[in-house]
Amino acid sequence: MSSLAATLSDSAVITKRNLIKVKRVPDLIVFATLSPIMFVLLFRYVFGGAINLPPGINYAEFLLPGIFAQTVVFGSTVTGASIAEDLQKGLIDRFRSLPMSRAAVLIGRTVADAGLNIISITVMALTGLAVGWRINSSVVEAIGGFVLLLVFAYAISWLMALVGLLVRTPEVVNNASFMVIFPLTFASNAFVPLESFPAALRVFAEWNPVSTVVQGARELFGNTVPGAPVPDAWPLQNPELYTLLWTAIILVVFVPLSVRAYRRTAAR
Amino acid sequence: MSEAIVVDGLVKRFGATTALDGVDLTVTEGSVLGLLGPNGAGKTTVVRILTTLLEADAGRAEVVGLDVVREADAVRAAIGLTGQYAAVDEYLTGFENLEMVGRLYRLGKAEARARAGELLERFDLTGAAHRPAKTYSGGMRRRLDIAASLINRPRVLFLDEPTTGLDPRSRLAMWEFIAELADGGTTILLTTQYLEEADRLADRMVVIDRGRVIARGTADELKAQVGGQRLEFTVTDAAALPGMVEALRPLAVDEPHVDVASRRLSMPVSGGAEVLAEALRRLDGDTDRIFDVGLRRPDLDDVFLALTGHAAEEVATDDEQPAEPAVTGGVR
Numbered sequence: 361m362s363s364l365a366a367t368l369s370d371s372a373v374i375t376k377r378n379l380i381k382v383k384r385v386p387d388l389i390v391f392a393t394l395s396p397i398m399f400v401l402l403f404r405y406v407f408g409g410a411i412n413l414p415p416g417i418n419y420a421e422f423l424l425p426g427i428f429a430q431t432v433v434f435g436s437t438v439t440g441a442s443i444a445e446d447l448q449k450g451l452i453d454r455f456r457s458l459p460m461s462r463a464a465v466l467i468g469r470t471v472a473d474a475g476l477n478i479i480s481i482t483v484m485a486l487t488g489l490a491v492g493w494r495i496n497s498s499v500v501e502a503i504g505g506f507v508l509l510l511v512f513a514y515a516i517s518w519l520m521a522l523v524g525l526l527v528r529t530p531e532v533v534n535n536a537s538f539m540v541i542f543p544l545t546f547a548s549n550a551f552v553p554l555e556s557f558p559a560a561l562r563v564f565a566e567w568n569p570v571s572t573v574v575q576g577a578r579e580l581f582g583n584t585v586p587g588a589p590v591p592d593a594w595p596l597q598n599p600e601l602y603t604l605l606w607t608a609i610i611l612v613v614f615v616p617l618s619v620r621a622y623r624r625t626a627a628r
Numbered sequence: 629m630s631e632a633i634v635v636d637g638l639v640k641r642f643g644a645t646t647a648l649d650g651v652d653l654t655v656t657e658g659s660v661l662g663l664l665g666p667n668g669a670g671k672t673t674v675v676r677i678l679t680t681l682l683e684a685d686a687g688r689a690e691v692v693g694l695d696v697v698r699e700a701d702a703v704r705a706a707i708g709l710t711g712q713y714a715a716v717d718e719y720l721t722g723f724e725n726l727e728m729v730g731r732l733y734r735l736g737k738a739e740a741r742a743r744a745g746e747l748l749e750r751f752d753l754t755g756a757a758h759r760p761a762k763t764y765s766g767g768m769r770r771r772l773d774i775a776a777s778l779i780n781r782p783r784v785l786f787l788d789e790p791t792t793g794l795d796p797r798s799r800l801a802m803w804e805f806i807a808e809l810a811d812g813g814t815t816i817l818l819t820t821q822y823l824e825e826a827d828r829l830a831d832r833m834v835v836i837d838r839g840r841v842i843a844r845g846t847a848d849e850l851k852a853q854v855g856g857q858r859l860e861f862t863v864t865d866a867a868a869l870p871g872m873v874e875a876l877r878p879l880a881v882d883e884p885h886v887d888v889a890s891r892r893l894s895m896p897v898s899g900g901a902e903v904l905a906e907a908l909r910r911l912d913g914d915t916d917r918i919f920d921v922g923l924r925r926p927d928l929d930d931v932f933l934a935l936t937g938h939a940a941e942e943v944a945t946d947d948e949q950p951a952e953p954a955v956t957g958g959v960r
Binding site: 366369370373376377380384385449450451453454455457464 | 679681704705707709712713715717720724728731732733734776
């Protein structure tokens with residue numbers, strides 16, 4: 361077997377293993393879907409009336425791409441906790457003692473977590489449609505919007521894989537990622553328009569890739585106000601390109617770093 | 629007979645700690661080596677280096693003639709590893725666990741399944757084959773773990789403390805499985821803290837302490853190193869012990885050992901049953917306080933204590949540090 365074919369075959373075996381867990385532990389699916397539903401409903405009905413939007417758009421349309429982005433980015437933190445758990449239980453030792461591809465455990469993990477994200481985003485989209493969100497673009501553009509969200513989250517998964525391998529305790533991975541991801545998603549245009557931000561935070565938010573994921577998704581779903589001006593920052597003028605650049609940089613940096621950490625890691 | 633494992637001058641440091649300080653050992657193809665030592669002696673580090681999980685800082689190690697660093701993938705294909713805790717995926721069933729490992733050894737789908745079924749049967753897990761491993765008992769998980777390490781019919785099997793934490797019945801069952809594997813010709817390197825386990829399973833033993841080999845040989849050779857027999861008394865009242873030591877000291881060939889907490893006196897003697905008779909004569913009048921008495925051949929626990937105690941002193945003098953006082957059963 362060529363080494364590429366071997367890597368793909370090993371990765372498929374590991375992906376299957378991780379998806380079996382999703383099937384056996386229904387709580388995983390329940391939480392992966394319930395909390396986004398809760399977020400959609402809370403934001404839609406609690407903040408919906410309080411946030412000033414330009415005329416011509418309802419809050420559900422503004423909100424949903426933001427909720428999508430926040431949920432898939434949080435979803436990808438699962439990667440770190442799961443890898444730390446496998447490390448603690450000695451499974452990574454077992455995998456490392458097998459003549460399998462050195463990247464397959466990480467590929468299988470990130471792919472399975474992307475699968476979970478697909479499930480979450482589907483549930484959120486259906487909930488969104490029920491509370492007034494609409495896709496106002498073409499099918500191709502809409503698919504592009506979902507792909508943009510999932511691809512960015514996939515890159516974050518690889519970053520989290522490295523965190524999991526270095527931190528080694530699932531609970532710590534969860535708390536640490538919460539500390540980073542929460543501010544990152546809130547200091548963005550996900551829930552409120554950037555016009556209301558203080559100046560320094562606003563600059564940060566404009567260059568925050570979460571903002572451009574959200575902006576890109578809004579454009580692709582047709583959830584922007586026609587003719588309304590976009591903030592005068594390059595990332596938000598070119599959100600798809602800027603997001604894909606970040607995605608590429610994260611992957612180029614963290615795929616090799618994570619595989620290297622996997623080769624060297626030890627259970628204790 | 630060729631050597632299945634050759635380890636030469638292995639050194640491994642973790643920060644300031646030297647885990648392995650020049651370990652040499654060989655394991656003949658088809659034999660069982662017991663790697664003994666107290667906690668933290670370096671046993672697991674040796675196993676981790678031999679199974680390609682860790683790289684040594686110095687020295688060389690070969691498994692079935694393959695270098696564990698330069699030919700790591702070929703080594704992995706030839707070995708099986710069962711680590712200290714059962715590394716099974718608890719969400720998968722027993723069957724799924726074995727099938728997954730088989731696939732990762734690049735067996736075809738049908739072969740991986742057939743092999744999984746075979747091994748489940750061999751390890752008495754057929755009835756639980758389609759239950760998630762989460763529902764297994766400790767002994768079952770350990771058996772599943774060993775089964776997983778046998779999927780690829782390894783030439784060399786590494787068992788790192790395979791019975792730690794098992795109840796006595798599961799331990800006996802595990803010993804039978806391991807003995808069967810050894811009879812089948814698999815080379816086995818077994819680490820353990822249980823000397824009874826090594827005595828029962830291993831052809832040869834290597835004792836390590838603080839990262840150094842301090843003894844090697846067969847069980848009989850190690851016992852011979854520790855010396856002859858001991859006279860052992862257990863009394864009903866510890867207050868009787870000092871008097872007994874005084875009365876019996878002339879029979880001892882080395883310093884008697886008193887353990888107040890277990891009310892026990894143990895002393896090395898030479899000679900056979902007549903020493904026992906002489907000892908009882910000397911204790912005339914005090915025998916009602918004797919709870920148990922016997923003349924014992926050294927077992928591996930004696931070997932172990934004698935060897936590691938000795939080594940501890942040696943290391944201390946080498947480094948010109950104050951020797952740590954050896955404390956037995958006392959309270960400080």
